[in-house]
Amino acid sequence: MKVNRKKKVKAPLTVEQKIRRRTFISFGAFAALGAGAVTSWNWLLDAPEETPGITGGTRVPLRRALNKTELFFRNFFSNKHLVKTYPITDAAKTPRVNSLIGIEDDEDFDISNWKLKVKLNNQKNQYISIEEIKALPKTEIVYDFKCVEGWDEIQHWAGVKLSDFLAHFKLEETAQKHYMGLETPNGAYYVGLERESILHPQTLLAYEMNGKPISIDHGAPLRLIVPVKYGIKNLKRIGTMSFSNSRPKDYWAEQGYDYYSGL
């Protein structure tokens, strides 16, 4: 027997039906997006925490993303890229003092006995006086110093280019390592820097600010000025310099700040 299948003809949707359908679709889409967001947030929270130490503890996937971003910026800003400079008249007359870790907490410090201690490859140390450093070619820079806390200031610094210093004291072989570590004499503040920033032509071991010897608060007798980095990496009152192929410890990275802290 033959069944006579009637073709179903759909009646055109009324306006109300159309609205209802669209509302349903958009509600569904938002619900799905929301669920997706919650799921990925949970995934991030459940993800293993990286071993705290060199960098502040964070979830592994987040760190992976941060490292990708860092790599992008490192490739983007090569060490030929120069930071913008300004005329000396633009420099702050009474520059701001920000923080004094490794300075105000060191009562034993005696500036007249200071020497820079450089840890060499063969476990020996080399000691360099401020007079030896001041005898090297002087380089000046006026640039916008930036702190991660949100302030910036045009400042005028002078000292020896770190690359000139390494060449003069025949430290290039030691400095072949990928990182440099710097510490205050009492070890309370410490930073790690990668080779590109160390050898950057604007990076200085500074001993003058506004044409005068650096004040104690700004890091006398010798501080790092690394214009391609935020203030946190610009260690004041350098005591020890060392080199390594793994990341040296870094005070603010341990607190969760970005290790690279580049601009």
Ligand SMILES: Nc1nc2c(c(=O)[nH]1)N[C@H]1C(S)=C(S)[C@@H](COP(=O)(O)O)O[C@H]1N2
């Ligand atoms: N020894 C030492 N160096 C340091 C700091 C510190 O607390 N101790 N603070 C850093 C931070 S966060 C900034 S912004 C700059 C501030 O430098 P200034 O005080 O000369 O402005 O120094 C950096 N170097």
Ligand SMILES: [Mo]
């Ligand atoms: Mo800072």
